[in-house]
Amino acid sequence: MTEPLPIRRLQESLINRIAAGEIIHRPASALKELLENCLDAGATSIRVTVKDGGMKLLQIQDNGCGIRRADLPILAERFTTSKLSTFSDLSRITTYGFRGEALASISHVAHLSVVTKTKTETCAWKAHYLDGALVEPKPGQTAEPKPCAGNDGTTIIIENLFYNTPTRLSALRSASEEYSRILDVITKYAVHNPKVSFTCKKTGSPSPDLSTPSSSDVPQAIRLLYGHSIAKDLLHASFGSKKKADGDEDMEVDESEVQADGESWTADAHFTNPNYQSKKMLFLLFINRLISYRLVESSRMKRALEAVYSGVLPKGASPFIYLSLQINPRDVDVNVHPTKKEVHFLNEDSITDQIADTLQQSLASQMSILLTMHAD
Numbered sequence: 191m192t193e194p195l196p197i198r199r200l201q202e203s204l205i206n207r208i209a210a211g212e213i214i215h216r217p218a219s220a221l222k223e224l225l226e227n228c229l230d231a232g233a234t235s236i237r238v239t240v241k242d243g244g245m246k247l248l249q250i251q252d253n254g255c256g257i258r259r260a261d262l263p264i265l266a267e268r269f270t271t272s273k274l275s276t277f278s279d280l281s282r283i284t285t286y287g288f289r290g291e292a293l294a295s296i297s298h299v300a301h302l303s304v305v306t307k308t309k310t311e312t313c314a315w316k317a318h319y320l321d322g323a324l325v326e327p328k329p330g331q332t333a334e335p336k337p338c339a340g341n342d343g344t345t346i347i348i349e350n351l352f353y354n355t356p357t358r359l360s361a362l363r364s365a366s367e368e369y370s371r372i373l374d375v376i377t378k379y380a381v382h383n384p385k386v387s388f389t390c391k392k393t394g395s396p397s398p399d400l401s402t403p404s405s406s407d408v409p410q411a412i413r414l415l416y417g418h419s420i421a422k423d424l425l426h427a428s429f430g431s432k433k434k435a436d437g438d439e440d441m442e443v444d445e446s447e448v449q450a451d452g453e454s455w456t457a458d459a460h461f462t463n464p465n466y467q468s469k470k471m472l473f474l475l476f477i478n479r480l481i482s483y484r485l486v487e488s489s490r491m492k493r494a495l496e497a498v499y500s501g502v503l504p505k506g507a508s509p510f511i512y513l514s515l516q517i518n519p520r521d522v523d524v525n526v527h528p529t530k531k532e533v534h535f536l537n538e539d540s541i542t543d544q545i546a547d548t549l550q551q552s553l554a555s556q557m558s559i560l561l562t563m564h565a566d
């Protein structure tokens with residue numbers, strides 16, 4: 191029999207690097223975290239600059255609330271956040287972030303620097319981080335944040351991603367493939383946040399590859415980002431369910447009531463009619479549009495909607511679906527997956543069924559309109 195090996199405590203730096211690997215898989219996953227921070231900070235303009243598919247440089251500039259000078263020393267420590275303080279806050283989460291892990295993780299697998307200015311501060315501050323702590327930018331210099339010129343808001347600069355995790359780096363695809371993943375993440379957030387202006391460009395390139403105006407709306411954003419062929423065949427449905435005092439009949443709900451009444455939810459869907467047929471299903475699902483903006487993958491919901499479309503589309507053809515669900519944060523469990531890719535909510539089966547039914551009915555009536563038109 192083999193002798194048991196002694197159990198040892200892992201070194202702090204190793205623990206942190208392993209934890210970072212769970213959240214930051216590739217440039218696009220770092221960018222997702224940073225975009226969410228900008229939106230949490232109330233930004234109306236988000237500008238992304240990328241070099242080498244984000245492996246050399248990923249820079250995100252926002253015009254949000256900024257970070258207080260006093261908070262900079264602990265900014266990149268693990269579990270430091272301005273968004274959560276008690277366990278019960280978890281059930282009222284209205285922001286994307288809450289764990290305080292993103293910037294910490296990034297600082298363990300890349301060179302992180304921050305330039306930030308709040309409205310009340312007279313100048314901006316620049317700070318550099320490595321392995322969770324402030325670090326001097328060059329040997330001999332101080333690690334303390336330095337005053338500098340800058341606009342209100344925050345710029346996060348990530349350089350040399352995965353410089354210390356060569357296996358991760360070599361698992362990445364080409365710069366162009368990583369860049370297209372970055373564009374895909376921004377596109378989805380831009381559709382869901384049409385009031386916010388997004389741009390994305392490569393360093394040195396004169397014009398952005400993606401650019402959206404501020405104060406737009408979802409259908410316009412879909413047209414701009416996914417093209418006319420999808421936009422011209424879009425149907426729209428806004429619906430929900432709210433338990434009335436005397437029973438549990440469905441009725442139209444006012445979005446502002448969602449938070450007050452735990453049993454209610456609303457859905458806003460933009461989905462293609464049977465005229466549109468794509469090889470691959472494009473499914474954008476957000477849970478809690480007003481209170482927490484989450485980009486999630488729910489395979490159950492996806493399968494249910496695929497089933498609906500399989501009744502109206504020829505075999506092999508797929509739709510485009512944008513679905514934004516608003517559910518009382520009390521009924522949502524966001525703490526299932528470190529990247530929040532998976533989110534669980536109460537009554538998932540029944541809500542899924544009701545959404546599938548509504549889309550089914552809407553598509554069925556559209557089919558009959560189309561048939562009548564062809565008959566004429």
Ligand code: ADP
Binds near residue numbers: 228252254256272292
């Ligand atoms: P979380 O978002 O879970 O709180 P992060 O590591 O992503 O954790 O960010 C830590 C904290 O840094 C946030 O709680 C927020 O206070 C601050 N922060 C990060 N990015 C920004 C930003 N772009 N604008 C303003 N504050 C930010």
Ligand code: MG
Binds near residue numbers: 226286
């Ligand atoms: Mg965050």
